[in-house]
Amino acid sequence: MFRDLQPDLSAASWAVRFAASQKGVLMVLSGMSNIEQLRDNISYMIDFVPLNEAELSVVHRAAGIIHESVEIQCTACRYCVEGCPKNIAIPEYFSLYNEEKRSNPGGGFSVQQSYFANYAMLRGKPSDCIECGACEDACPQKLPIIELLKKVSGVFEK
Numbered sequence: 670m671f672r673d674l675q676p677d678l679s680a681a682s683w684a685v686r687f688a689a690s691q692k693g694v695l696m697v698l699s700g701m702s703n704i705e706q707l708r709d710n711i712s713y714m715i716d717f718v719p720l721n722e723a724e725l726s727v728v729h730r731a732a733g734i735i736h737e738s739v740e741i742q743c744t745a746c747r748y749c750v751e752g753c754p755k756n757i758a759i760p761e762y763f764s765l766y767n768e769e770k771r772s773n774p775g776g777g778f779s780v781q782q783s784y785f786a787n788y789a790m791l792r793g794k795p796s797d798c799i800e801c802g803a804c805e806d807a808c809p810q811k812l813p814i815i816e817l818l819k820k821v822s823g824v825f826e827k
């Protein structure tokens with residue numbers, strides 16, 4: 670959808686331009702890890718044009734598709750991980766849970782279960798959570814991580 674409308678714009682550009690188009694926003698911070706990403710950011714921010722109505726409509730359609738297909742809205746930013754006293758692989762478990770729900774609703778054997786078993790051997794299991802709340806304080810998405818880990822446990826640790 671994005672490429673149909675703006676074939677030359679990068680995926681990241683849509684996110685940065687969306688943020689910069691909000692009323693009252695004076696500055697957008699963008700994580701970059703190489704010179705190409707820096708050049709890409711500069712290419713559309715040096716002479717910034719806010720999203721027009723057609724572009725905003727595509728963004729909202731894409732957001733709707735993502736929300737419908739992903740049960741746990743974790744962005745894998747990993748801010749929750751470092752402070753967990755039980756070393757629980759929170760974003761990895763959420764990702765496996767989403768994939769399990771999407772691709773294996775019947776609950777038969779799946780590759781997600783193998784990945785889960787590997788993580789659970791090396792890291793804390795969802796059921797190891799002591800509900801200290803450190804992860805929820807750190808989560809920019811304000812996810813109810815403690816409750817969500819119980820759902821993950823119900824699927825993979827039963």
Ligand code: SF4
Pocket residue numbers: 752753754755756757759797798799800801802803804805814815818
């Ligand atoms: S609430 Fe659970 S998952 Fe979150 S930091 Fe504490 S032990 Fe880790």
Ligand code: SF4
Pocket residue numbers: 742743744745746747748749750759760807808809810811812814
């Ligand atoms: S802090 Fe929240 S959004 Fe980020 S990885 Fe952890 S659960 Fe996911």
